[in-house]
Amino acid sequence: MSTDPSASRRKAPIERAAEIARRSQEIALDEGLSALTLRAVASRVGVTPALVSHYQPSMDALVATTFGAIVAAEISEVAEELAPCETSVAALKTLIDSLLGPERSAVTAVWLDAWSLGRRHAALAVEVGVQMDAWQAFLAELVKTGCARGEFRAIDPDAVAWQLLAIIDGLNAHAVVRYGHAQRLRGLVRTVAEHELGLPPGALGSGDDSEP
Template sequence: MSTVQSDPRPGARRKSPADRAAEVAAAAREIALADGLAGITLRGVAARIGVTPALVSHYQPSMDVLVADTFAAIVAAEIGEVAEELASCARQVAALGALIDSLLGPDRSPVTALWLDAWSFGRRNTALAIEVGVQMDAWQAFVSGLLRSGVAAGEFTVDDPDAVAWQLLGIIDGLNAHAVVRYGHAGSLRGLVRTVAEHELGLASGALGTTTTTSMD
């Protein structure tokens, strides 16, 4: 029968399985945001919390699953954060403008980088590929829901909110991907996204705010 290696730190308190699993998950999230999904390794997580790799392996035997779960936790939290940001908007037009500003802002760069990692690593990590699909669907449903609310309120005119949601997310993802590798500045191109959204939603030019664009460097 195999045994679980104890915490190597002198005088360290033995933690419950639930506490240790939570510690491993928290360490993985910290590593992901600092170093990307590639940084989530047995040795990396073990070093972060000061235990042996064997102990990490006991609580999380599959690093592919840990990577996938970490990605999912961070992206799901971001959706929650954005939802809170938009909750104070009195109209859906204002909420959409705020959404565009937020997703193309510098504060979202760490999560954008994780999306790029996930799209790439998902080719070889089945669990991650599945989670990428789940989270992409969640974002599409979130944006589509905002558009549908705007239609119901008489603010937007659009026949297929689902398709427009995918279109907007595709443009935003592309601009953010460019910015991650320092090709242009996504924030300076918010006007481009606003212009597309206004056209697709039957809004007057400028309804979502300034539409001035800046060419990419």
């Protein structure tokens, strides 16, 4: 049970709902989406399952919204990382380095859970589609901006965005099950990106990624 002494006190509905949402995200990141149960959330919050059920009558809906919140937060974090970049080339390099870094492994695991569980949970499947589209749109906008600046050349920026995301997702999925090392394979993503965007070899960096 939660050790927070304020957990069991009466709280305003909006405050309690926010707490349930926050604790649900913690469980998903710590233990995976499959661990997100009524009892688990109640235990983490420090209240009865009945109270959680009052605020979240559908666990399928809670799993979907929890996944969506985690992924949306990651997009916001990456956007903040890219904000100081003065060029689109620098922004793309930063994005590749960030998404293939070990600090993203917990969110990657949540993605893998969602892709798997979404086969049986309609609400989660819908949210997965929403968030995949959001990531594609985010990266496509980066590519389009680079093209407008004359830094990139791409006939179909949307297709390039999907291609890069597919490679990044694949490498990260391998790394989650300890097959390969995503960070060490950043060079592969850079090479593909440079080719697809008309950049000279090494434009996105050629540093040694052999160390974690």
